[in-house]
Amino acid sequence: MIHSAAVPVREAAAQRGSVTAELAVTLPAVILLLALLLLGGSAGVLQLRLEESARAAARAMARGETTAASAGIATSIAGAGAAVSIGADGGIARVTVEARMSGALAALVPWPLAATATARLESDGAEAAHARAKAGRPNPLGRYSATAVAAAGIAP
Known part of the structure; x- marks a missing residue:
């Protein structure tokens, strides 16, 4: 055993x-x-x-x-x-x-x-950016685009 x-x-x-x-x-x-x-x-x-x-x-x-x-x-x-x-x-x-x-x-x-x-x-991209800048509204990203600022004659 x-x-x-x-x-x-x-x-x-x-x-x-x-x-x-x-x-x-x-x-x-x-x-x-x-x-x-x-x-x-x-x-x-x-x-x-x-x-x-x-x-x-x-x-x-x-x-x-x-x-x-x-x-x-x-x-x-x-x-x-x-x-x-x-x-x-x-x-x-x-x-x-x-x-x-x-x-x-x-x-x-x-x-x-x-x-x-x-x-x-957008066909009216420049016109819409110009209108937003002129109205003092930022673009949808929350800041002004350079072209919109220049088109509206706003000093940076």
Whole structure:
């Protein structure tokens, strides 16, 4: 009887430390997976910021804001490292905002993220901006546009 009872004790002694070894093998894989998930989340947040900044700048262009003011709106939302490209052709404003990932794992995403938005220019954009400036009302962004201030003859 003593011999049969000793067998489970030997098996338990042989398995001692196996959990530590399994943890040592799987922990780097779990950490790598977590880092990749965080990188993907960061890329998603940056893409959302780029899309929102492109939409806001396109809306500003549609309302009659200057290109410089629209670019300022885009960089204030997307961040200082963003590159903004603005153009208007055939009554349509097109804004493209590009940026690269930043952070410790940014080298894993070597390509720039970009977003483009378009908006139809208002036909009375300049007249509406002039009327707002003349009436002393700021534009919908809460500040006077440079073109409206110059058109109304208001000193800055």
